[in-house]
Amino acid sequence: MTFRQDHLLGIESLAPDEIAVILDLADSYAALNRGPEKHAAALAGLTQINMFFETSTRTQASFEIAGLRLGADVMSMSMHASSIKKGETLIDTALTLNAMHPDLLVVRHPQSGAVDLLAQKVTCAVLNAGDGRHEHPTQALLDALTIRRAKGRLHRLTVAICGDISHSRVARSNIWLLGKMESRIRLVGPPTLIPTGAADWGVEVFHDMAQGLEGADVVMMLRLQNERMDGGFIPSTREYYHRYGLDAEKLARAKPDAIVMHPGPMNRGVEIDGTIADDINRSVIQEQVEMGVAVRMAAMDLLARNLRARRAA
Amino acid sequence: MDLIFHNARLIDPDRGERSGDLCVTRGRIATAPAAGATLVDCAGKCLAPGIVDLGVKVSEPGERHKESFRSAGRAAARGGVTTIVTRPDTDPAIDTPEVLEFVSRRGQADAAVNVLPMAALTKGRQGREMTEIGLLMDAGAVAFTDCDRVVADTRVLSRALTYAAGLGALVIGHVQEPGLSRGAAATSGRFASLCGLPAAPSMAERMGLDRDISLIEMTGARYHADQITSARALPALERAKANGLDITAGVGIHHLTLNEFDIAGYKTFFKLKPPLRSEDDRIAAVEAVASGLIDVICSMHTPQDEESKRLPFEEAASGAVGLETLLPAALRLVHAGHMDLAALWRALARNPARRLGLNAGHLGTGAPADLVLFDPDAPFVLDRFALASKSKNTPFDGARMQGRVLGTWVGGRRIHPQG
Numbered sequence: 001m002t003f004r005q006d007h008l009l010g011i012e013s014l015a016p017d018e019i020a021v022i023l024d025l026a027d028s029y030a031a032l033n034r035g036p037e038k039h040a041a042a043l044a045g046l047t048q049i050n051m052f053f054e055t056s057t058r059t060q061a062s063f064e065i066a067g068l069r070l071g072a073d074v075m076s077m078s079m080h081a082s083s084i085k086k087g088e089t090l091i092d093t094a095l096t097l098n099a100m101h102p103d104l105l106v107v108r109h110p111q112s113g114a115v116d117l118l119a120q121k122v123t124c125a126v127l128n129a130g131d132g133r134h135e136h137p138t139q140a141l142l143d144a145l146t147i148r149r150a151k152g153r154l155h156r157l158t159v160a161i162c163g164d165i166s167h168s169r170v171a172r173s174n175i176w177l178l179g180k181m182e183s184r185i186r187l188v189g190p191p192t193l194i195p196t197g198a199a200d201w202g203v204e205v206f207h208d209m210a211q212g213l214e215g216a217d218v219v220m221m222l223r224l225q226n227e228r229m230d231g232g233f234i235p236s237t238r239e240y241y242h243r244y245g246l247d248a249e250k251l252a253r254a255k256p257d258a259i260v261m262h263p264g265p266m267n268r269g270v271e272i273d274g275t276i277a278d279d280i281n282r283s284v285i286q287e288q289v290e291m292g293v294a295v296r297m298a299a300m301d302l303l304a305r306n307l308r309a310r311r312a313a
Numbered sequence: 314m315d316l317i318f319h320n321a322r323l324i325d326p327d328r329g330e331r332s333g334d335l336c337v338t339r340g341r342i343a344t345a346p347a348a349g350a351t352l353v354d355c356a357g358k359c360l361a362p363g364i365v366d367l368g369v370k371v372s373e374p375g376e377r378h379k380e381s382f383r384s385a386g387r388a389a390a391r392g393g394v395t396t397i398v399t400r401p402d403t404d405p406a407i408d409t410p411e412v413l414e415f416v417s418r419r420g421q422a423d424a425a426v427n428v429l430p431m432a433a434l435t436k437g438r439q440g441r442e443m444t445e446i447g448l449l450m451d452a453g454a455v456a457f458t459d460c461d462r463v464v465a466d467t468r469v470l471s472r473a474l475t476y477a478a479g480l481g482a483l484v485i486g487h488v489q490e491p492g493l494s495r496g497a498a499a500t501s502g503r504f505a506s507l508c509g510l511p512a513a514p515s516m517a518e519r520m521g522l523d524r525d526i527s528l529i530e531m532t533g534a535r536y537h538a539d540q541i542t543s544a545r546a547l548p549a550l551e552r553a554k555a556n557g558l559d560i561t562a563g564v565g566i567h568h569l570t571l572n573e574f575d576i577a578g579y580k581t582f583f584k585l586k587p588p589l590r591s592e593d594d595r596i597a598a599v600e601a602v603a604s605g606l607i608d609v610i611c612s613m614h615t616p617q618d619e620e621s622k623r624l625p626f627e628e629a630a631s632g633a634v635g636l637e638t639l640l641p642a643a644l645r646l647v648h649a650g651h652m653d654l655a656a657l658w659r660a661l662a663r664n665p666a667r668r669l670g671l672n673a674g675h676l677g678t679g680a681p682a683d684l685v686l687f688d689p690d691a692p693f694v695l696d697r698f699a700l701a702s703k704s705k706n707t708p709f710d711g712a713r714m715q716g717r718v719l720g721t722w723v724g725g726r727r728i729h730p731q732g
Contacts, residue, residue: 116579117624132509
């Protein structure tokens with residue numbers, strides 16, 4: 001089992017054994033993160049630049065902490081505030097930064113495929129921190145790690161992904177990952193928020209949430225992406241909550257030991273009832289955040305190993 | 314210009330194929346050789362009417378760095394295209410007789426091929442007021458179109474069609490329901506959804522066609538749909554023709570040879586308008602060309618510079634160059650067994666010429682000697698930097714193709730290769 005990638009652009013291009021390698025290493029970093037001495041030297045001497053063309057608090061913080069704990073020099077740039085405003089193209093920005101010899105480039109961009117484009121133009125390792133509605137690979141990996149730690153496995157689980165699938169890169173990355181690990185995937189949401197052709201992805205589609213949750217091992221809620229919508233997908237947030245918000249009644253249809261997940265930030269009372277989100281017996285939302293740091297440490301560590309090997313060759 | 318094309322495989326869109334000679338006297342096809350005519354040995358290769366390409370963007374005025382009449386003329390000559398019918402989606406739009414005359418003059422001065430300009434249907438292609446259709450016709454406009462901007466206001470289009478019908482002007486529409494296709498970069502479906510790209514269903518094309526057919530029936534206008542690319546739109550087109558409406562339809566070569574999966578990896582050279590369709594749609598469009606339901610194949614030549622393509626897919630400009638690759642790409646349809654060369658040349662030359670009222674696109678006596686000599690089998694690998702166009706945005710870079718142009722003549726004068 002080896003990790004063979006130069007970049008982490010999406011789950012689509014990963015083999016199941018590569019996913020397992022990342023998760024195994026992340027498990028050890030999760031242990032490190034819980035200890036009193038949180039430092040490791042895997043990225044010592046390397047420079048990590050976080051380029052966020054779209055606002056982010058948790059993902060950016062998670063990547064920063066991951067890099068700092070592994071000893072990298074970390075710099076974060078909010079790109080929406082800088083040169084983009086002056087008309088510089090994405091590729092020029094990438095080439096400018098590339099000339100400063102970073103080793104790891106963490107990129108979030110509002111357009112699908114933008115991170116792939118950037119990765120073609122730079123010489124360092126690129127991590128996709130979310131591109132448009134395409135992929136968000138570290139989110140899917142941290143979700144997988146959380147599920148594996150709670151359920152002991154990733155195969156033959158029934159996972160219901162609920163809500164705004166259309167606008168969600170988290171959903172797409174999770175569908176790729178859970179499919180590769182041989183879990184059963186259900187998509188639950190109103191027809192306007194289920195992407196065209198989703199039924200051909202090897203998933204089951206449900207428009208009735210109670211049916212969709214029936215017997216599920218994992219209930220994965222998604223945020224209603226108001227900022228990515230151009231209006232008119234749902235009549236109102238209260239109707240949405242009534243039909244697709246996760247409350248105790250709907251959750252009762254899932255398995256008694258089913259876990260509840262959410263990538264955050266949550267809209268309480270829109271897609272999830274606050275008391276469920278806070279129920280420590282069901283909700284693993286805080287653990288997801290914790291595993292996020294571990295998974296990002298593992299991904300950057302593995303990419304840095306390949307980068308060093310490539311440079312030595 | 315008196316010529317005898319000897320030992321040619323003649324591709325006559327009207328009468329099929331035959332082997333033999335073709336005589337040209339004073340730049341026109343003749344029945345007998347003129348005294349002292351120059352012999353051109355065709356060595357058994359194909360001689361066909363030059364392609365009449367309906368809907369070419371030459372980026373003059375406004376964006377001459379993308380394509381000029383000189384470079385477009387060179388690309389056309391090398392691609393066996395002898396008549397380019399230019400689009401008005403320039404900057405500024407070609408919407409007044411003055412701008413149209415500028416374009417005609419530039420075309421005549423710099424391009425060796427025939428240049429026939431089209432004009433905008435509405436001022437500034439804004440979809441609000443019709444252009445001076447009568448004056449523009451007097452200045453030489455052969456058709457009226459707002460290109461890829463749909464005239465969204467049905468009343469404006471209805472009036473423009475009524476007015477155009479009175480003058481016998483040909484109107485070319487882009488069939489697309491504007492609300493449904495707003496912001497789309499791909500065709501809805503499993504693949505676009507996985508890529509996370511904003512998409513419009515191919516049904517938007519049929520809705521646009523349905524609306525325009527209703528207006529043609531109401532106004533009696535002469536109408537051509539620029540690109541029919543989806544299976545769902547074809548029955549509506551067939552009914553409209555059966556009902557005797559004055560309607561024809563075209564399709565771009567890229568929609569006949571590529572499909573939605575080609576955009577994989579967010580390759581912006583494959584971003585077109587309308588976006589590439591499913592394989593089922595592609596096959597349906599190819600069959601419609603073979604049956605004659607779709608009348609015209611065009612290149613939809615749209616030069617874009619590197620800067621406008623080196624962007625994330627959604628932001629990148631649409632369109633591809635096609636003048637020089639139209640012939641070898643179209644030959645794929647012959648090599649794949651979908652149609653014979655005569656049928657292909659009806660779509661490439663005869664039908665567009667007829668629709669524009671030109672005596673061209675055929676090998677009958679008296680037709681201008683606009684001709685292309687080509688080897689349909691010669692294989693090559695396309696290198697985009699070898700294209701004559703100033704812009705190199707072809708989706709066929711690195712593609713294996715078959716079909717080389719050996720010579721191109723306009724009015725009996727050889728324009729390629731330049732000797």
